[in-house]
Amino acid sequence: MSRSSRVAVSGGPTCCQVRPPFTVRSTVPRAPLAHATCRLITDRPRSCASVPVGESRQDSEPALAVPAGAVTSAARTSRAIAHARFMGRQDSGEGEEREVDEVRLRPPRNRVERRAVSYWLANELLTVFVPAAILAVLAVLIAPARPWLLLAMGVLLLIGVPYGLIVPFWRYRVHRWEVTDEAVYTRTGWLWQEWRIAPMSRIQTVDTARGPLEQLFRLASVTVTTASAAGPLEIHGLDHERAADLVARLTETAQANRGDAT
Amino acid sequence: MTVPGDWQRLHRRTLAVTALTLAGLSLSIGTPIVLGMLRDDDKRAGSVLLIALAAALALTGGGTLMDRLRWRHTSYRVTDERVELRFVWVLHRLRSIPRERVRTVDLTANPLLRAFGLTKVKIGTGQQTAGEHSQLTLDPVGRAHAEELRRVLLDRAPAVPAGVAPEPARPPIAELDWAWLRYAPISVTTPLLGAAAFGAVMQASDWFDLQGAIFRTVRDLFGGLPVAGLVAVLLAAGLVAGFVGSLALFVEMWWRYRLTRENGALRVHRGLLTTRSLSLEQRRLRGVDVFEAFGSRLLGAARVDVVATGLRTRSDNARSDPKTLLPAAPMRVAHRVAADVLGASPLSDVDILAHPRAARSRRLRWALLAVGAVVAVLAALGALFTVVLVHLAWLAAVVLTPVAVALALDAYRNLGHGLSGDYLVTRYGAGSRHTVALLRGGIIGWTVRSSPFQRRAGLVSIAATTAAGGGEYVVHDVGESEGLSLADDAVPGLLKPFLAVPPPRI
Numbered sequence: 001m002s003r004s005s006r007v008a009v010s011g012g013p014t015c016c017q018v019r020p021p022f023t024v025r026s027t028v029p030r031a032p033l034a035h036a037t038c039r040l041i042t043d044r045p046r047s048c049a050s051v052p053v054g055e056s057r058q059d060s061e062p063a064l065a066v067p068a069g070a071v072t073s074a075a076r077t078s079r080a081i082a083h084a085r086f087m088g089r090q091d092s093g094e095g096e097e098r099e100v101d102e103v104r105l106r107p108p109r110n111r112v113e114r115r116a117v118s119y120w121l122a123n124e125l126l127t128v129f130v131p132a133a134i135l136a137v138l139a140v141l142i143a144p145a146r147p148w149l150l151l152a153m154g155v156l157l158l159i160g161v162p163y164g165l166i167v168p169f170w171r172y173r174v175h176r177w178e179v180t181d182e183a184v185y186t187r188t189g190w191l192w193q194e195w196r197i198a199p200m201s202r203i204q205t206v207d208t209a210r211g212p213l214e215q216l217f218r219l220a221s222v223t224v225t226t227a228s229a230a231g232p233l234e235i236h237g238l239d240h241e242r243a244a245d246l247v248a249r250l251t252e253t254a255q256a257n258r259g260d261a262t
Numbered sequence: 263m264t265v266p267g268d269w270q271r272l273h274r275r276t277l278a279v280t281a282l283t284l285a286g287l288s289l290s291i292g293t294p295i296v297l298g299m300l301r302d303d304d305k306r307a308g309s310v311l312l313i314a315l316a317a318a319l320a321l322t323g324g325g326t327l328m329d330r331l332r333w334r335h336t337s338y339r340v341t342d343e344r345v346e347l348r349f350v351w352v353l354h355r356l357r358s359i360p361r362e363r364v365r366t367v368d369l370t371a372n373p374l375l376r377a378f379g380l381t382k383v384k385i386g387t388g389q390q391t392a393g394e395h396s397q398l399t400l401d402p403v404g405r406a407h408a409e410e411l412r413r414v415l416l417d418r419a420p421a422v423p424a425g426v427a428p429e430p431a432r433p434p435i436a437e438l439d440w441a442w443l444r445y446a447p448i449s450v451t452t453p454l455l456g457a458a459a460f461g462a463v464m465q466a467s468d469w470f471d472l473q474g475a476i477f478r479t480v481r482d483l484f485g486g487l488p489v490a491g492l493v494a495v496l497l498a499a500g501l502v503a504g505f506v507g508s509l510a511l512f513v514e515m516w517w518r519y520r521l522t523r524e525n526g527a528l529r530v531h532r533g534l535l536t537t538r539s540l541s542l543e544q545r546r547l548r549g550v551d552v553f554e555a556f557g558s559r560l561l562g563a564a565r566v567d568v569v570a571t572g573l574r575t576r577s578d579n580a581r582s583d584p585k586t587l588l589p590a591a592p593m594r595v596a597h598r599v600a601a602d603v604l605g606a607s608p609l610s611d612v613d614i615l616a617h618p619r620a621a622r623s624r625r626l627r628w629a630l631l632a633v634g635a636v637v638a639v640l641a642a643l644g645a646l647f648t649v650v651l652v653h654l655a656w657l658a659a660v661v662l663t664p665v666a667v668a669l670a671l672d673a674y675r676n677l678g679h680g681l682s683g684d685y686l687v688t689r690y691g692a693g694s695r696h697t698v699a700l701l702r703g704g705i706i707g708w709t710v711r712s713s714p715f716q717r718r719a720g721l722v723s724i725a726a727t728t729a730a731g732g733g734e735y736v737v738h739d740v741g742e743s744e745g746l747s748l749a750d751d752a753v754p755g756l757l758k759p760f761l762a763v764p765p766p767r768i
Contacts, residue, residue, distance in 0.1 A: 103743045105710060106762035185760050195710040199756055202706035226706050229733030
């Protein structure tokens with residue numbers, strides 16, 4: 001049983017979809033019942049309201065994490081010079097290295113739940129072992145095709161098992177998220193990595209989804225969509241109560257930012 | 263307002279249009295089938311014809327009846343707040359769009375509709391994701407009424423007080439210049455249309471059982487030529503057909519093309535047989551994409567596409583792609599139109615900055631890997647089966663390597679980015695080239711991607727996500743610090759909290 005729900009942010013799409021948990025409805029009520037359903041979808045006991053969203057240092061730390069004061073001033077001057085050069089340069093056609101001051105994206109502050117590793121492990125191994133088991137059964141039953149079926153099973157296990165054992169840990173090291181008053185910031189992927197930033201004022205909908213396996217590990221994922229056709233921001237592997245709080249907070253903040261969101 | 267606020271029906275003549283369309287359809291489907299059956303067995307000619315006629319009548323009659331039901335029970339109205347379309351019979355359906363959300367009004371009339379003085383009106387909102395719900399189609403209404411609707415729905419200007427002379431009509435931003443016809447044949451459509459012409463001849467001759475006769479004619483005409491000569495003659499014939507076809511297509515699409523601005527909306531009007539008229543509210547505009555297809559680029563020409571919210575990116579009919587503001591025209595014209603449309607000239611003013619050399623190495627590596635893969639497959643197959651493929655493999659290596667390297671170098675030279683006034687400019691493409699100017703205020707987020715190889719070379723690809731056009735526009739393979747500074751400058755404040763200065767290297 002998969003539970004998913006969606007809350008429309010005002011100023012977002014006109015027809016908002018509200019699907020309460022435990023019911024599957026093909027038609028959705030048109031009225032944006034954001035306040036009424038917010039409690040409903042989060043479906044959390046009152047005692048959990050104290051669980052904080054994000055780390056406390058999020059708001060107290062200075063915006064730029066700078067190692068030392070001396071470095072800062074040096075970096076600022078070099079930045080100003082580099083910027084002047086950067087803006088005033090002609091198209092040379094050849095890429096000589098320009099001197100631009102060094103900046104990096106810092107990782108988002110929050111890791112996902114440690115349990116997410118177990119969830120990913122279970123998920124990956126299930127997707128390998130179930131087809132492998134089917135192939136094995138077929139190999140027992142169908143004698144003529146046995147070598148080929150066993151070969152297919154062998155290849156599947158050879159690729160799938162190391163993948164399933166390594167990637168979850170790797171993913172856990174990469175996946176991070178952060179929500180500030182201005183923006184949602186996520187990092188996902190493992191070999192190919194993706195950093196995404198969406199400003200609060202452009203958020204259209206905030207969804208949570210929990211698959212059956214995720215429910216087993218008490219996890220949930222949060223999907224934040226903007227008006228862009230390039231796909232939503234997704235935060236996987238959150239504790240499900242924390243996810244509910246996050247959705248409530250995002251919805252609230254995004255509602256405060258009225259506008260067209262395009 | 264002259265459009266009344268009560269429910270009205272669609273135009274009654276839709277019935278005639280539907281009937282004629284279906285009759286034409288049955289004729290075009292039925293003829294080859296009947297001909298095919300008659301060829302097999304001549305004795306049943308009468309009954310076959312009778313059945314075909316009955317089927318055609320049933321299709322036409324049934325379809326027209328359905329259309330009559332649709333017409334009878336469909337009505338629409340434009341009130342002060344909303345545009346509504348309803349269908350009330352057995353099931354009730356009401357589609358309603360708030361008028362202040364109307365962003366585009368698209369008038370299309372195919373030749374049949376035009377003959378009856380009708381036009382199809384599509385009213386769209388700014389949403390891309392909601393699909394069907396975001397637009398409303400009135401199919402069809404009278405032509406004059408459609409013009410009226412378009413004017414009323416997109417008229418956001420404050421009412422002109424009595425006694426003040428109306429604003430004088432401004433000259434159009436661009437009009438068709440027949441010299442642009444020369445860019446039409448140099449595109450992919452030429453070989454495609456040529457191939458299609460061959461296919462059509464073969465198919466039609468098959469229906470009428472004339473394929474053998476055609477082969478004989480060709481053999482008699484060119485029997486004296488060697489095989490290579492015959493191939494050359496056929497290729498030439500195909501190219502000529504494609505050439506003529508692409509010219510005809512251009513004329514059909516761009517006949518009486520005009521790009522104008524009225525009441526704060528851009529308007530494109532064009533088409534010979536099917537007339538199309540797209541109106542686009544100025545404040546939906548997020549930028550332009552100047553596209554130089556490979557052929558056009560050789561002749562120094564470029565097409566101008568609009569980047570705007572509320573336009574479908576994947577149009578169901580590519581030929582009537584609504585996003586094109588200007589067909590391939592000389593670069594100077596393209597830049598002037600882009601500047602005129604945007605009200606700024608980011609494309610001519612911007613200093614486009616090149617990307618780090620590592621981006622060139624990446625492109626060269628991709629090119630050589632691609633050639634290597636093709637050669638390896640050919641060689642492996644050759645070693646297993648026939649020696650011909652081995653020869654093909656080294657030929658491919660000799661021919662493809664320079665092409666791939668040239669494309670890679672071109673792709674690197676095309677890479678570029680810059681900021682100019684309110685616009686972020688990114689340029690990319692191998693062979694063909696896109697130069698996109700995106701309104702900085704229209705950027706609704708950033709996506710930074712890096713592969714392991716990019717991380718080793720210190721590169722990232724930075725995508726500005728937007729509600730318009732393709733959803734995101736990418737600055738490919740830019741140096742990490744440089745790209746992040748660019749993004750930070752383009753939308754001040756958004757990226758800043760997430761940037762860090764790394765400790766100095768010792």
